Amino acid sequence: MPDRRDVVVIGAGPVGLACAIEVRRRGLSVRVIDKGTLVNSIFGYPTNMEFFSTPDLIEIGGYPFPVQHYKPTREDALEYYRGVAAREAIELSLYDRVEAIDGARGDFVVRSSSGDHAARFIVCRELECGKHDLVVVLQQRALVQESLRFLEHVIGIVRQDPLVDRF
Secondary structure (H helix, E strand, C coil): CCCEEEEEEECCCHHHHHHHHHHHHCCCCEEEECCCCCCHHHHCCCCCCECCCCHHHCCCCCCCCCCCCCCCEHHHHHHHHHHHHHHCCCEEECCCCEEEEEEECCEEEEEECCEEEEEEEEEEEHHHHCCCCCCEEECCCCCHHHHHHHHHHHHHHHHHCCCCCCC
8 A cells, every 4th residue: 555645635636735735724734636737727827827816815825925916917926836835845746637536535546547546535626536535535626725625624524534644
């Protein structure tokens, strides 16, 4: 059986990274899996595209998002999110397509193109998780702040779960 993490996050976009940061800061082990590159959706934006949001609205992990203009560009965002992931030493499994999720709460196995990833809990978007008994399912359009509120609920469950002996 592969090394078990407390949490596997499926999706390495801004919301997935924010969730991984919060999980890690609370002393839990986490791995982030994505079928593409880090913040793959942003990577697909047109070159030099300007965001509608100001930097303070898309910051994660308490890291300031410095930009030279009023609003960040695609390039600013790619650099920012890659830097945050590196500074937080988030364990990433990129270009790794999730093929199946087996198990139940407390004992999941995420089967992907790179192999199996065992976890006590999974955080993912609804479309990627199917109908599993998950602790949290991020809605497709969830904002980072909403996702972190969901995550606070997850961490509360993790701390009370008898399978987690860290707290």
